Structure formats: structure tokens, C-alpha cells
Amino acid sequence: MIEIKGIKKRFRNNEVLKGVDLTVEEGQTVSLIGSSGSGKSTLLRCINLLETPDEGKISIADLSFDAKEINRNVRAKARRRTAMVFQNFGLFENKTALENIMEALIVVQKKTPAEALEIGLDYIERVGMEDHRNHYPQALSGGQKQRIAIARALALDPKIILFDEPTSALDPELVQEVLNVIKKVSNERTTMLIVTHEMDFARDISDKVAFMSEGQILEIGTPQELFGNPKEERTRQFLDRYLQRFTYVI
Amino acid sequence: MGKIFDFEFMISIIPDIIKGIPYTIEIAVFAFVIGIGLGFIGALAKIYNVPVLKQLTNIYVSFVRGTPLIVQIMLIYYAIPIFVRLINQRFGTDWDISWIPALVFMLVAYSLNAGAYLTESIRASLQAVSKIQIEAAYSVGMTTWQAMRRIVIPQAIKVGLPVFANFFIGLLKDTSLAFTAAVPEIMGQAKIQAGRASRFFEAYIDAALIYWVICIILERVVAYVEKRQHLTEKTGGVKA
Structure with a gap:
């Protein structure tokens, strides 16, 4: 927790x-939305x-x-105790996809290369990137990079994974493959905190959604509560703008 | 009256001038290694904004870049004896300056010179590695030093390799000034031979050719290393 x-x-x-103030229970996925x-x-x-x-x-x-x-x-x-997935991937460019996952296991967690390899292969398979394990980041698409970054975070076996706008730097057609992987991870009851602008996605996978405004969490609730019936005026304005529920006045 | 150009003499003194190569290489390699060390410290001081050390580095770099190498050589040549005498006076020791070979003075002078120039090159190379990778390294639990050693430095070397290689070649040629302190490197040997027979042009042609050959060999080595480094680009970014 x-x-x-x-x-x-x-x-x-x-x-x-x-x-x-914010609490994320074990196994929960919490999304942070806001301007x-x-x-x-x-x-x-x-x-x-x-x-x-x-x-x-x-x-x-x-x-x-x-x-x-x-x-x-x-x-x-x-x-x-934490791992992070960055907007701009942050893959180590002098390491292959697989080495990116293994690196901290060896250097930080002091696992043997054989153990790290076993874990690395397991996680690279979970994100569907086993065919690209020997590719350097320069040879991967944005979506593939982000899937490796997610595998790297998962392999650390952290108490929580922090996602910082994981799809914001991706071409639109690559967003879905990354969201699918995150959703899979979420379904496996990994504790996660996600900053995202993908509202449908947040509604879909979150146990709780928190709306942030001007340095504070203004409102937090289940996706149904927050998206369906926001209590705060500012939350409503934000969602209207975001979900394009404009009220046209001519 | 003798020959205008004595080709045989020019060939005959080559073995003598070649004797200077070890000195040339020694000064260049030593200064390069120490210079990398000094440059790395200077670069870190600038990148991490270390108080005092950063200001000292700035003055050091500015001074070395703003004064001719020959002047720096002379300063070191006369500074070390004075320094030793000061120590003798202060601590009552009895160190003899004449025991220190001229080569040592040159090693110090060239190292300090290289350190200043390499500070800027190393700083630029380290900063060429994207900040997000360093943050990612921290986020997976690496220490500052682990991130440096495993992620930043390997990439910085790759980025900076052409600059460092060219610097080394330049340094190797600059060692020719060490003859001013009576170090018998290539230029020093050429001068000795030239003086003996009063045939200067012949001796300096030898010196020029020897420097040129060494530099061609070094350029080949650098090109080979760079080619090997770009191997992964050829394979489309897949580990060979």
C-alpha cells in the first residue's frame, strides 16, 4: 500500500x-487526470x-x-520499492531491449546474470517483444520502446509502478498496443499509479480516478463516480472540455 | 662547397631520429591519460555545479586555453624548481632538483594542458547523453556512479571518440615543443643531428615524415575503431 x-x-x-494526500491500496490501479x-x-x-x-x-x-x-x-x-515508466521511454540506448530489462536486476538487485536472463526473457515475452530482444532502442518504434520500458519496470518486482503519461509521446496508431499491455498488467493486480490523458482508458482500467487541479487533488472516486457524476464544478469543466461535451451557444 | 641537398645524410640519420619516438609516445600517452582524468573531474565539477571546484576549473581551463603551450612549458619548467626549493626551505628537506629529469617537467606541463582542453570535450560528451536515461537509471535504483559507469560513460565515449582521437593526434604533434626543455623526442633528436652536420632541412624533413607516418597509422586505428562501433547501425540496430 x-x-x-x-x-x-x-x-x-x-x-x-x-x-x-493519496492512498493506493495494494493491487489497485489509480489514475491521475487533470490539466x-x-x-x-x-x-x-x-x-x-x-x-x-x-x-x-x-x-x-x-x-x-x-x-x-x-x-x-x-x-x-x-x-x-518503485518503478517508473516515462513519457519519453528512457531506455538505455547502449543496451539491447533484453539488456535494458536485465540491467538493474544485475546491478541493483545483485542477481546473477543467469537469473537476470531468465527473468528478462519472461518479462520480454509478457510484453510480446521476445523477437526484438537483441534490438537496440534506436531500432524500435515508440510503442515497442514503451513496452520494453514497461517490462523493465515489471521485472524489478516493485511495490508500485508509476506511469508518467506513458502514451503521450506515441504516434496515435501505436497508443493501443501500449494501452493493451498496461491493461494486462493492471488486470494482474499490479499496484499502479498512472498519469494519463487517455480518459476512456482511465475509466476502463482504474479502481479509482483522481482529478488534480492547481497542485491539489480536488476529487477522487471510482471511474463511475468521477466520470459519471463529478461533484466539483472544475472537474466537470475539465471533463467536458476533454471529452468534447461542449455546449454550443450560437 | 657541399651539396645543396644531401639525400644520403637525410637517410642516414633516420635511425637516430627514430630514437626519439618513445619519448614522443610517452609524453603523448601519459598526458592523454592524466588529461582524461583531470578533464573528467573538471567536467563533473561543471556539470554538477560543485562550488569552488567549478570556479577553479573555469579559471584553469580559461588560463590554459588563453596562453600558448610554449609559455606553459616554460612556466612549468621554472615553477617546479622554485616549488621544490620552497619545500626544502619550509620543511628543511634536501631535495635535489637536478635529479628530476626534464621529461618529468614535460609530462606535468602536457598533462595540465590536455586536462584543460579535455574538460570541455568530456563535458560535452557526457551531456550528449539524454537526461531521461539518467533519470531512468535512478528510477530503477542505480546510484549516481552506477548510472555514470554503466549508462552515461559508455555512450559518452562513443559520442566523443572522434574528438578525443583528433585531440590525441594533435597532442602527439604538440610534443615536438618538448625539445625546448631538452627532451630528446623526435624534434629534439632532429635538432641534435641537424646541428652536428649543419644540415637542418634534411633533418627536419625526416622529423616531418616520421610525424606524418605516425599520424597516418593513428588515423587508421581510429577509423577501424569507429567502424567497429558503428557495426550495430549496419545490422539495423540489432546486436551482432
Whole structure:
């Protein structure tokens, strides 16, 4: 279970997170939606400490810490319990698809090359990329890169996978193959937190959907609640705009 | 009156001038290795904005790039003896400066020179690796050093290889200035032979040809290494 309490983050004069609380139960998929600049990605990056929150408490499974106590040791522990899938893939370009998956297993988790290979082959197959295992990222399409990135995250066996707009950098025709893989992962009860602009997808796979606006979670609920009957005016406005439910006034 | 151009003399002194090659190679290789080390430290100081060290690096790079190599050689040549004397005075030691061979002075001078130039090349090469890969490396739990060693440095070497190789070739030619400190490298040997028979043009033609041959060989080696590195591009990005 992941629990975030009162997370605040400021860049210079810009307060990006204004005290965010969020709980993701084990096996749940939670989606974060909201306009650009509402702090969704920053929140995600505060969980694996790519950004250091200024205030607040975070607990990830057996690890709990306060923003004030973050040091190298806490960072290492938090990152061992999380994995992230980036918008721009972030594959290691000097490693093949399979090596990308195996890398952290060997270097961070200190598995033997044989163990890492076995796990790597298992996960590359799960994302349907076994035929491309010896390809370098430069030879893969965006969708294929993202599937490898997902396999890399899964192979770490993290407590939670953080997806940061995993389909935003993809050509439209490649979005579906990646969404299918994420959906499969979600159905296997992997704990996930997804920042996404794919509303239909969020509605489809999420146990809970949270709407973020101006550095706060304004509303959180089941997809039915949030999409069907949003309580907040701003949520409604956002969804109307996003789902193109315009009211035309001529 | 003798011959205008003594071809036989030119051939006959080649074995003597070749004796200078080990010195040339030694200075170039030593300075390159130490320069890579200094350049790496300087590059990290600049990239990670390390206080004090970054400012020192900036001054160091600016000074070396803004002064002629020959001047730097002279400064080192006279600075080290003064430095040793200062130590002797302060700590009551009795180190003899004449024990230090001129070659050592040159190794120091060329290393410092190479370090400054390589700082910028190494910084550029390291920063050519996309930031997202470094974040990804952190996100899977790698430490800063692991990300450097396993992800960033291998790619930076590939990016920077042509620059480093050209720098090495340039450095090798620049070692010819070491003769000013009486190091008997290629140019030093040529000067000795030229002086003996008062046949300067012949000796310097030998020197030029020897430098040229060495550089051609090095260029071939670099081309071969680069070709091997681009092997994966030929196979369409599949591991061979």
C-alpha cells in the first residue's frame, strides 16, 4: 500500500504541490487526470524521489519517511520499492531491449546474470517483444520502446509502478498496443499509479480516478463516480472540455 | 662547397631520429591519460555545479586555453624548481632538483594542458547523453556512479571518440615543443643531428615524415575503431 500525506513541492516561487494526500491500496490501479501544469507528474516524481518533496510523509509498503528525513539511503530504498515508466521511454540506448530489462536486476538487485536472463526473457515475452530482444532502442518504434520500458519496470518486482503519461509521446496508431499491455498488467493486480490523458482508458482500467487541479487533488472516486457524476464544478469543466461535451451557444 | 641537398645524410640519420619516438609516445600517452582524468573531474565539477571546484576549473581551463603551450612549458619548467626549493626551505628537506629529469617537467606541463582542453570535450560528451536515461537509471535504483559507469560513460565515449582521437593526434604533434626543455623526442633528436652536420632541412624533413607516418597509422586505428562501433547501425540496430 502506498500512502502519501500532505506532500508539498515548490520550484522557486511556483508552488506545484499544495499538500496532496493519496492512498493506493495494494493491487489497485489509480489514475491521475487533470490539466497540464496541475502537478500530476511532479506528484509521481515525488514518490520515487526524482524530485524531493519539501514537506509531507510518504509510505511505500514497509518504508515510511518524512520529507525532512530524505537522504541517499531513503532515496535508494524508495527507488527499490518503485518503478517508473516515462513519457519519453528512457531506455538505455547502449543496451539491447533484453539488456535494458536485465540491467538493474544485475546491478541493483545483485542477481546473477543467469537469473537476470531468465527473468528478462519472461518479462520480454509478457510484453510480446521476445523477437526484438537483441534490438537496440534506436531500432524500435515508440510503442515497442514503451513496452520494453514497461517490462523493465515489471521485472524489478516493485511495490508500485508509476506511469508518467506513458502514451503521450506515441504516434496515435501505436497508443493501443501500449494501452493493451498496461491493461494486462493492471488486470494482474499490479499496484499502479498512472498519469494519463487517455480518459476512456482511465475509466476502463482504474479502481479509482483522481482529478488534480492547481497542485491539489480536488476529487477522487471510482471511474463511475468521477466520470459519471463529478461533484466539483472544475472537474466537470475539465471533463467536458476533454471529452468534447461542449455546449454550443450560437 | 657541399651539396645543396644531401639525400644520403637525410637517410642516414633516420635511425637516430627514430630514437626519439618513445619519448614522443610517452609524453603523448601519459598526458592523454592524466588529461582524461583531470578533464573528467573538471567536467563533473561543471556539470554538477560543485562550488569552488567549478570556479577553479573555469579559471584553469580559461588560463590554459588563453596562453600558448610554449609559455606553459616554460612556466612549468621554472615553477617546479622554485616549488621544490620552497619545500626544502619550509620543511628543511634536501631535495635535489637536478635529479628530476626534464621529461618529468614535460609530462606535468602536457598533462595540465590536455586536462584543460579535455574538460570541455568530456563535458560535452557526457551531456550528449539524454537526461531521461539518467533519470531512468535512478528510477530503477542505480546510484549516481552506477548510472555514470554503466549508462552515461559508455555512450559518452562513443559520442566523443572522434574528438578525443583528433585531440590525441594533435597532442602527439604538440610534443615536438618538448625539445625546448631538452627532451630528446623526435624534434629534439632532429635538432641534435641537424646541428652536428649543419644540415637542418634534411633533418627536419625526416622529423616531418616520421610525424606524418605516425599520424597516418593513428588515423587508421581510429577509423577501424569507429567502424567497429558503428557495426550495430549496419545490422539495423540489432546486436551482432
